[in-house]
Amino acid sequence: MGGGPGGLGPLLWAAQHGRFEAWLDQGIALVERSGRLGGTLGQYGINSDSLGGSYLECLASAGWPTALQHLRHDPVTLEMERYQKSYPPLPLVNRYMGLVGLAVAEMFTGHPTSALHLHTTAQSVHLCEDGRVAVVVHGQNERPRTLVARSAVVALGGRQHWRDELAAPGLKFVDCAMRQxxxxxxxxxxxxxxxxxxxxxxxxxxxxxxxxxxxxxYAAAWALLQLPAAASLKDGQIVILQRRPPRIFYPDRATATADDYPFEEGDICVRTQRVNRMGGIRGHGRDIWRQIARKPNVQPESRVAVLTLQDFSATQLRVALEEAALVVPCLGYRSATMPIFDPAGQRLTLKADINGDAVDGDCRLLTADGTPLPNVFGIGLGSGFRPTQAMGCEPNFRGQANSLWMYQNDIGAVIYREIQLLAEERQTAVAA
Known part of the structure; x- marks a missing residue:
């Protein structure tokens, strides 16, 4: 459920490995509330923090379906190739992902056991006594109906959860009367x-x-500084309040050393030897950090001051937030949720409902007590998936993976394999 970049991940993993059409023959129902697959990245006015090559890599795979090979030569793909080793604008990424989504949608038409439900909203998931799942959906001007399957993948995107966060001990953001x-x-x-x-x-x-x-x-700071009005900002007028210094991405040890960036062995990705591969700031956010930190060969940026949040008392912080012309909370994402009911009709409280990680290491959705749902999976922004070192994660990384490349590769592979195992187990049970 969900045809954005995360929801397409398992399908594109299967396509890269020559398994997509066989999966379509098994039967896939894809439910997407908008009229297109590929997400809504075009609404953002910044660049991607993934290299253009990360988006294009899937097209070069040996197992890529014949029906999708025309994507390699499409004008939008050729435009993306200009950003192979740089960070493409998100409106271009949106056009490219829409192109991929359209091609994926067209593949459904040749496989009658599968169905694409555009302009359709998934309302709830119901766990059945026989181990299947029933998903209640409704389309435009339609009555609700039910789709029944062996498993479900929920890809609803992320939600920001700053409103009830503690800005400081004893002070929540919602308690502050901020101007803008x-x-x-x-x-x-x-x-x-x-x-x-x-x-x-x-x-x-x-x-x-x-x-x-x-x-x-840091992406917000960079974007604000590109605005015409930012020319009038004074030194230190943009203030970043952070709890700890950010980790910064570098393509290798030598580049980090040349930039006078301190790192530990635990910051090195064991698979790629990149510094802070998963946890490091990239793209324009990294660019502005280097300017603020006055790194070599950049123009220093004095309009931004970086302060430590813990140095503020609750009273000082309230004054700072309420006196500011604009406050921009950048406190991460949690997975959006939908109602899920057990076989007795009782609604389950999910871990994501209480701002915890939505999924476990097998991408199964977790209930509030940490119990994984055996056949309901989650993927996408804010899901809380914790990658392993074998997936290309530096040992010191403790965060969640929000990476399009990982959705289409390691995370997509996890979900595909778990779904196939469930199908095999069901066939074995029926045969017995």
Whole structure:
């Protein structure tokens, strides 16, 4: 359920390994509330933090279906190839993913055991006594109906959960009367950036406060500095409040050393030898960090000050947030959820409902007590999947994987294999 970049991940893994058409013959129902597959990245006015080559890699795989090979020569693909080793604008990524999504959608038409349900919303999942799942869906101007399957994959995207977060001990963000507030997800849209430009133009001496210290925070700082109104900002007028210094991505040890960036052996990806491969800031967020940190061969950026959140008392922080012209919370994502009911009709509380990791190491959705649901899987932004070192993760990384490349590779492989195991177990049970 969900045809965005995350939801397409297992399908594209299967396509790369020559297994997609056989999977379609087994029967796949893909439910997508919009009218297209590929997601909605075009609403954002920034660049991707994944290299263009990460998006294109799947097209070169040996098992890539004949029906999808035309994508290799499409003008949009050729435009993406210009960003093979750089970071493409998200509107271009959106066009490319829409192109891939359209080609995937067309493959459903040749496999009558599978069905594509566009403009259709999944309302709830019901676990059945016989081990199957029933998904209640409704399309435009249609009555709700039920799809029954052996398993379900939930890819609803992420949600930001900053409102009830503690800004400091004894102080929640919702307790502060902030003048203007745009979460990072809102700010980085085209509309959000236009609104921020007006706010900065009227800010006077008031600060622009960004709360957070990971990729979204530094991407937000970079985006704000590109706005026309940012030319009038004074030194230190954009303030990043972070709990700890960010980790920074480097392609290898030598590059990190040349940049005078301290790293440990535990920061090195055992598979690729990259520094902070999973946990490091990339793209324009990395660029602005280097300017703020006055790294070699860059123009220093004095309009941004980086402060430590723990140095503020609750009172000081409330004043800083309430006096700012704009506050931008950049505190990460959790997986969006939908109602899931047990065979007795009782709604289950999911771990994601209480702002925990949505899935376990096999991508199975977790209930609030940590129990995995045997045949309901989750993937996508905020799911909380923790990669292993074998997947190309540095030992020191403790965060969640929000990587399109991993959705189409390691994470997609995990879900595909688990679903096939369930199918084999069911066939064995029927035969017995």
């Amino acid at each position: 507030l745009l979460s990072s997800n809102e700010l980085l849209t085209h509309d959000g950036l236009a609104q921020a430009n007006e706010i900065i133009g009227d800010a006077g001496d008031r600060s622009i406060v960004i709360v957070g210290g990971a990729h979204s925070a």
